[in-house]
Amino acid sequence: MAPSGTRGRRKKPAHRYHHGDLRNALVEEALRLIRAEGVGGMTLRAIGERLGVSRTALYRHFADKQALLAAVGQEGFRMLRLATQEAWDREGGGFAGLAAMQVAYVNLAIAYPAHYRVIFGGVVAPEAVGAEFEAEASGAFDVLVQALVSLQKEGLIRGDDPRLMARFVWARVHGTAMLAIDGYLPDDPGAGRLNQHAIGRIRRALSLSPLPE
Amino acid sequence: MAPSGTRGRRKKPAHRYHHGDLRNALVEEALRLIRAEGVGGMTLRAIGERLGVSRTALYRHFADKQALLAAVGQEGFRMLRLATQEAWDREGGGFAGLAAMQVAYVNLAIAYPAHYRVIFGGVVAPEAVGAEFEAEASGAFDVLVQALVSLQKEGLIRGDDPRLMARFVWARVHGTAMLAIDGYLPDDPGAGRLNQHAIGRIRRALSLSPLPE
């Protein structure tokens, strides 16, 4: 507001524009650009221009463009973890909880394809993924593993290695989400009906009772 | 061989270098580059240089870079169709055939990640996919649909919409393949053991007999 005064004990001169949190602003602007223009349209120059900042300003906060993309991916995994955990808790676990987790996962991926593409589109180079990224990724995975362990304890599903079953279920939701994002699922019947069908099949796939033959 | 002579009724002067089939050479060189350097490393300039041709020569054969990538994707779908059909036929159909198809699909994707990434990595823009590309894609999908119809006729699996079940199975193999390519599956137990586990779960998922409760 006041364009001149050094108000009290402010450290930064008021007449000079400073981002309070340029780092977060960069991540959010990157997401906006990916969503609007695709991963290929997210350029450092465009981000700088939109933020009113030099196109090299981001090098104060990230090692390079890859590191910025890794931060986007981390945020995506965090969202997946929170959404699936919330779905499980909301239903109070059980088969309803497992179904709700699958719905939440696929819906989140379709609602935030920019995040999802960064995580699973091969855009983050293996060198750029750090320990935080890996922790965020396995945190999201563990929500699913814990859900399956809980179902095992209740005697509702088979006793196979829960991490192996979790990868089976993960592959299913991940495949559905990716096919939807890539446009390989026709609008009719649509991803929603496929997801419902798949949730029924998955429940049977994990079921305990023996089959004839 | 003979560097000078105009041998008989040859149309092209022998002293001038001509690719017999520049179009195919471009596709193959693009694949080599994607495999070696990743999708980002596949540049038109590098392709031209490797082929001893101007970097704009490809515009005689493709509308733009996107069209070249679409051709790569088409070839990938063709390979998937041939590999899954061969697996089904080799086993003479049945549950063994369905299992072999899933193994063939995931193994092909892991063996040719460059093709797979082009098809499912969001690198081909929607505008660039033509009628041939779509035909190749649905041809690969139809192999799976026909296999499920055959299993239904034998009374081995449930009578749901075969296209819906095919998308369920496709999502599972696709998810497994993508997670493996992206490095999200640990070496131990590895993609192979996960695939074997999943094939058992899928068989039960599609099975006929009713379950208690």
Added chain:
DNA sequence: ACCTGAACACCGTTCAAGT
């Protein structure tokens, strides 16, 4: 018909310089 070379408008990254 098929290919070229120069030119154009981009891109990520480096680096000396400013405050």
Added chain:
DNA sequence: ACCTGAACACCGTTCAAGT
């Protein structure tokens, strides 16, 4: 500490020109 502007080595694409 944080940011800038110029420079460098790239990129896809266009286009007049060559054969």
